[in-house]
Amino acid sequence: MLALALVYFAAGRLGLSVATVGGNVSPMWPPSGVALAALVLLGPSRWPGVLLGGWAVTFSTGVPLPVSLGVAVGNMLTAVLGSLLLRRVGFDTRLGRIRDVVALCAGAGALCVGVSSLVGALSLVLGGVLGWEELGSSVWVWWVGDLMGVLVMAPPLLLLRQVGRPRRYGEATLVAGLTTVLGAGIFFLPGLDASASHAATFLLFPMSAWAALRFGAAGAAATSLAIASVAIAGTARGQGPFSSGSVTQDLLVLQLFIAVTSVTGLLLAAASDERKRAVEKLQLLATTVRGVHEGVLIAEVRAPGSLRTVFANEALQGLVGRSLGELTGQDPCVLYELEPELRQRVRAALLAGEPLCAEVLLSRKDGTSRWSEVLLSPVRATGEDVTHFVATHRDITATKELQARLVAAERVAAVGTLAAGVGHEINNPLAYLVLNLETAARSLSEGGLPGMRDALSGVRGALEGAERIRLIVKDLQVFSRQGDQDRGLVDLNALVPPAVRIVSHALRHRARVVEEFGPVPRVLGSEARLGQVLLNLLVNAMQSITEGSPTLNEVRVRTSTDESGRARVDVVDTGTGIPAHVLPRIFEPFFTTKPSGEGTGLGLAICQQIVRAHGGELEVRSEPGRGSVFSVLLPAAPVQVTSAPVRQPSSPPALPASRTRRGRVLVVDDEPRLAQSMRLLLEPYHDIVTTTRGGEALALVAAGHRFDVILCDLQMPEVDGATVYRRLCAQAPEQAERVVFISGGAYTAESRQFIETVPNRVLEKPVRPEVLMATVDNALVEGSALVEPEPVAAVGGSRH
Template structure:
């Protein structure tokens, strides 16, 4: 603090050299010393400013009271200036434009007005300055303090620690040129006034050079040198600003110094900000290029067109493209695997400035697809319209594969929970089937009209039992199909009964099961996955109700259409309900409140994932002691095809329609008894050849045999149905068009892809007799007469039947 007083007095002695109005100087370095001291050393140094200012005023001839007033004014200006700078977040490095503005306009121009008013008033009241010079004194004091802040404060804040500049040689050249030029302008009396005035403008390039090449330190040093030379020269009567009125000369000179100082500091701050921006851009560019996530930046052009302007290496590797192949292209082409509705919605959201987060399939250069989690973020570079958007891609193919396995595992777990009930549901009609067949056997053994009538009645009962088993198996197939099936139109009213039939026996000892159907639009999705959601929710409702009081509890499945037109399925139970602290976590994976062996904690999480993948929502409402309501809300499909009526099961003996012609049928099935059964069913109406191997069937065709219909099992050892069809396409195209596949429904991904690629009929086992007869008759009606001579049916049948 003592050192601050000494420095203040030395700076004041320099300012006293150019006193113009009473005891007031138009160039007052102590103002800059005071502000810089508080900024650098802290607010606690204010007594040093007060002592230095009071002592300087007293030594200059002011009375003790006036000197104290001057000390209060100067100290208050410095304290207010520091408070303002701290409030705006000032950085004494002066590398931001806002800091330069705060120093010059805030702490300088604004706060120094307090010092001018208090100090001038103190000198006037103390008799040091006459009342007639009050206005002039205020102006000169304010200008002098401002010059001190602009010229002296920056070097004191910036040069606390001396460091030789990196461009030392250039700095020496710049300092030499500035010194020579300043000396020539302000210390050469023989230089004409007009020439000196014109040469003054050459000092601005020197300040700009210092600011742009050496930053705020260079600008502050150049301003200090130019100001010192110009003030001393003008005070001695030299230079372009010297006239007969020294006070006026110095005031005009201060305008030149202020302009030079502010320009240099602003240029230096702008250059520093630009260098930081360039550094940040380089750092950002390096970071974006090296991150593992794929990053794409697209420009929004006129008319909503999009053009790729940047893609990092991770995205290029993910898609298999080179950077040059992506630049300039429409990024929406990468989302070709999505539907046009998704692409249109995404484009509209981006142009509206809304971010988009989704899981999408991207098309690689080789044509295959890869799953990606994408975040599309709009950028408003101009502050108004969206000019760019940034797409961040994360490869989630492995995650998708794991999710698919978890979904399959949970499906198996759900069906496994109901295994005992499903077995009971199959055993009942199976026992009914066996008993009726035994009764039919007895009736046929007895013979006679009565025995035949009893046998026919028992056969009809057996057919009804077999039909019931077929329905149960079909219901199970809904929940066991592969996940890569194509999405189609799903009727939720038709999806409820299979799930209800599967769970009905297991629920029988816990609650009543009520079905309530309402009008509901069809939805676009996977029947297997939506069936899994419904089955999981029913299992969840069943496990929420204890056994023992089925008459007091209820599980209700209700379908309807909500107010917004979405399809709605509610699963309502009267169980114990869900506690409030558990409700927010029920959709978390592996979170469960069930005892060991009752749940994995995946069911509801997977249900939510499936529903969201279909664009819907899964909601829950529950109160402890009052049960729960799980609601599945799905958007309606864009096209609502009418639901075809479901045919009732037919158990009457099959008959050939009138006018149907007799044809040649080849049955290929690796199950001998099934092939024999189909032969026995068809043989009264058609000539039938059977074989249990695909190779034998192909040998028959290659030998010249021709058939009107080929009933071929899809999955067989050695030569399967796909191999048979491909051989026929290559060697007997006319026969390939007559194939009808029969499958047990356990499709592999390869067989599913094959079935989807060929326009052939597929019958699901077990095939009802009327369906098999109708399919053969329809194939005969659609096909032409078999061409060419053929071996006799008897000979063919004799060589191939088993």
Template sequence: MSSPSELLSEVQRLLHFGIAEIELPAYVVTWSDELFRIYGWEPGSVTPSRETLLQRVHPADVDRVDRELARATRIPTTQPIEFRIVLPGGQLRTLEVRSRLVCDAAGAPVRMIGTTHDITDHKETAARLVFADRMASVGTLAGGVAHEINNPLAFISAHLELIAPELGASPVEIAAMLSETRAGVDRIKNIVRGLQAFSSTDEDQRSPLDVQRVLELALVMTDNQIRHRARLVRAFAPMPDVVANPATLAQVFLNLLVNAAEAIPEEETQGHTITVSTRSDDAGWAIIEIRDTGRGIARDIQNQIFDPFFTTKPVGKGTGLGLSMCHGIVRSLGGEVGFTTSPGAGTVFRVALPPAIAAVRANERPPAPPPAIAKDVPKRLLIVEDEVVFANALRRLLQRDKHAITIVHEGKEALARAEAGERFDVIVCDLMMPAMSGMELHAKLSVVAPDQAARVIFLTGGAFSPMAKQFLDRMPNAWFEKPCDLDQLRAAIRRVSTS
């Protein structure tokens, strides 16, 4: 049977838990074996003291730890002290010290007992959870907002298409305003697409994608941080598509851009630039570089910046997870991330990603073959759409092709017409509608009128549920995201109506 002191020593070792005792006021320090090990020393190989301990404390924390430890030997406290230490190999650990002050009858301190616990792993797990949670809620919010914007955007965009020819030979200024308005709408469309991409946090959903679009999204999201510190320069050369989840890849650029902005001291923002460049290298990989003219990275920390929790920011300001996350994500895509820096002059982070081979972008179907017959043969068209303004805009547009158009605002009315024997050449149907969704309507039509089910073209406002996404991927019918390209929609209508 072990003696109580042997047992205590074993327990400390098992829990990675150290104990210090300080006799006061003489300040005679004793450490348990495990406390030596926590600080990276062989038990007994150094004389335990406040100075010995402070040697290992992270430079940014030394003053605070010294102050708080001194205080704990004078005034009883229940507040733990948390700080970082740097081990001889450069490894960073986080410790938590709790202490108890023993006083004599007159209230004078005679002894302090302190426990030291290495909480690095615990903190890592907790921070990862917070980080994951933050990304998930940003994603949900982004998806919801995108969906709300898409519906009004769809009719604004359709109305613009309609107004243009009506104006005919209008004054030059009106034509210019119109074209600027269209350019504005296109920009909103791009931002919304980006938000949608960002909301797909399901890591398994990887597809070949246009990295530039993901970069643009990250730039929109970091605009506020960058604008105040530096001029943004884009130097985009063509590069291949890569296979990734857009939301995850956006996080890589987001972190690198924020770091670049933060590297520029707030007090001297004059003349600074952040340059984002893209190109393809000799091996055909996509190369993305983010260059800043900030403070650079000091030589002695260059091999630590990718470590989880390594940060030069004050306690509580940075998680130090940004770069370790970038590294993890890029590696999981089969790519590499590295940097070159010159302290005082700036840093370049370079992300290299392997190309997607035989890339067929999701959602983008091959262009439609030319229609077999003349396009202005009138067709019977049914529009099933709960958004009234959009349905009307669509009608005005499609009427130009001289179709006979019926609008219903509910899935069940469309179904009733099919059940009553009414037949359409094409059914343009919104995917997400209250009561009966486009998916349900399609399923019911497949039973009561299979010929009609095959004639459905779906429109979606985005923000797919996983079920909707699966549905669209599985069925052969064409589908478009709102606001859709009207020429493509017309081509699809011609294709379906002549099949």
């Protein structure tokens, strides 16, 4: 504080050397800048040093003690208020921001020095040192002098800690030398014309700008201090462009020149520093965006709902298999394989300028696709209007594949839980099928009319057993399909009975099952996935009920339409219920309260995932000891088709006699007994040729044989049904049109795609006899005979 007081005193004596009002008021007051810089750097607690120095310098002029104390208090308050204000606004002493320059010049400078000018001038007037008529001029000159001290002296002192040897030492020396020489020439060169000297002062502005742009705030502050020192010294001696004979007036005008030079230099340096930092941040951001593992795409909004790609990082380029040149200028939406519903959501987000998170399928240049989780974020760079969208992509292809495996594993787990019951359901009809066939065989061997009647009764019983087995296998096929390849209109009323039949045997020892069907709209989705949801919910309901009291417990499956028009399926049980502390966690993956070996903790999590993927919701209500209600809510499909009511299967009808002409039929199936069965069924009405190999069937056609109908199995070794069809299309197109496929199930992606695209009819095994005969009859009615019927040798050694 003593050192501060001494420096303040020395700077004050320098300022008083050009005092113009009563020997105590100077238009140039360096101590104001010294005091402000000291309290900013050292802290406001050093204010006694400012007070002591201010009192000493004023008292040294012969002013009475009370007056000098008043002047000192005013100077001290200006410095304290200025330092507190700068701390309040987060002032940075490096002066690298425009806001810091404005805070220093306008806040701590123009605003706070008003305190010292007013308090100091009043103290001098009240103490009798100045007259009242001099109060106005004293306040004005005092304010200008203190302001110049802040603008000229404070910046270099604040920057003193940051100043080191400049990296461009030669350039710094050149700037300093030119500024000094030019300033000395303008303000000390005698005989210079007034107009020429005024014009020459403008040459100092490029010096200040040069120093500010090349050396920052330190260069600008040093240049301003040098210009101010030379200009004040010259003007005080009556030289330079601002000399007019009145020292007070000349110095006041000079201060305006110094203020403009100083503030301009500081602002220019701050703007340059801010630009440098902005460029560095932009380069850092660009480097970071280019280097991140997630794909980043930036698109410019050209018109509402219209985008144009302006940037894509290397990760996104690798994700879509395209270069930056191929992506720039294109609409990014062309990369997405969007379903209509998702396309509508994306368009709505673009028009509304709202963020969107979705899973999309990206089209690669090589024709393949990758799953990506995209986060679409709007950017308002120029105000409230959205100018750009940033799309962040994360490759989730591996995650989707893992999810598919988990779904398949959970499906297997659910069916595995019911394996014993399904086996029992098959064994029952299989048992009486075998018994009825044995009875029929024995009755036929005995002969006679009673034996024929017993044989016919046994065969009918066998047919009923076979029909029950066919329905069980069909129900299992619904839940064994993979993925979403079969997305279409799904009737939930038709989907509930298969799920109930599969779980019914295991459930009948725990509770009675009630099916309650109501009007329900069709939904757009995967029959296999939604069937898995129902099956999992039924298994979950079954496991919540203990065995032993089936008459006291109930599992009810209810379909309806909710108030908003959505399809609703409720699975209601009277089991143990779910405790309140467990209820919020039941949809977490791998969370289970079941004993080890009885649950994977994935069932409900996968159910929720499937329902959400269909745009729906899975809700649960439960009360411990009174059961639970799981509700599946799905949006109705945009296009509805009237569905037939759910009907229970009935006994197979009697076989009708063929109502068409006798035709020639080729049966191609790798199972000899099945081919033989179809031959026995059709032979009374048509000429039948059988073969167990696709290649032999092609050889028959190549040899010139023509058939009215070709019944061809899809899954065969060596040459399968799809290959037979393709070769027929190339060699004998008219025979390819006659093919009717018989499939035991499409287990590969290729076979599923073939079934979906082939125009021919596809029958599912096991084919009911009346369906097979009707299909052959319809094929004969739709087309004329290709050749006259004649006996043809059957492949494999038999002749028909």
